Amino acid sequence: MxxxxxxxxxxxxxxxxxxxxxxxxxxxxxxxxxxxxxxxxxxxxxxxxxxxDVQQLLEAMADHVTEQFTLSLQASVDGQDEPMSAMEKLGTAYIAFFEQHPAYFPFLFFQSGITIQVDGEEDVPPYPPFAVFRTTGCRLFRSLGLPPERDGKMLMAYWSLVHGVASLLSSSGIRYSGKWQEVWQVILQSGGTER
Incomplete structure (x- = not known):
């Protein structure tokens, strides 16, 4: 085109x-x-x-997507007092972001060079969108009575679910007649709260 x-x-x-x-x-x-x-x-x-130069443009592209993604995720959890509701809103916003900007998914996760440390201590500040995800997840895990040592595995489980949906909807060859955001909600309702 x-x-x-x-x-x-x-x-x-x-x-x-x-x-x-x-x-x-x-x-x-x-x-x-x-x-x-x-x-x-x-x-x-x-x-x-x-x-x-081209490197400065690449950095601006990564910053542009990161800033928009972070703002979208943060806005979804602002004012959400109930941890499970906050996680549901966050996941829905995660999916909606890539539905609205499908080109951002392959760029961000395959071309931009970002590094996301899921668990453990970091020497550098966490990747901002994932920091929102981590904070929201840990708040949920504490409300469920889960010990902090399970945070890494639980974060990976929740992130795999929502990221998987975003990955599928960003794939040009995959067609789905339903609403992608509802897939995440169904996942949470059918077992996302299991301990």
């Missing part, structure tokens, strides 16, 4: 979004500022007014 030429507006974000699409299509080897500019229909020099 031919891209519409860029005429006005926020060129920086246009380059970021086009970069995410391009790297998903061609991989890192086919990624360049020149190709992103062409995808946006701007001159080859235009990206340099926002990014000094």
């Amino acid at each position: 031919k891209q519409k030429p860029y005429h006005h507006g926020d060129l920086r974000n246009t380059l970021i979004e086009a970069g995410i699409e391009l790297i998903n299509e061609e991989g890192p080897g086919g990624f360049s500022l020149r190709k992103v500019a062409a995808k946006c229909g701007v001159s080859h020099a235009a990206p340099y007014s926002h990014f000094k």
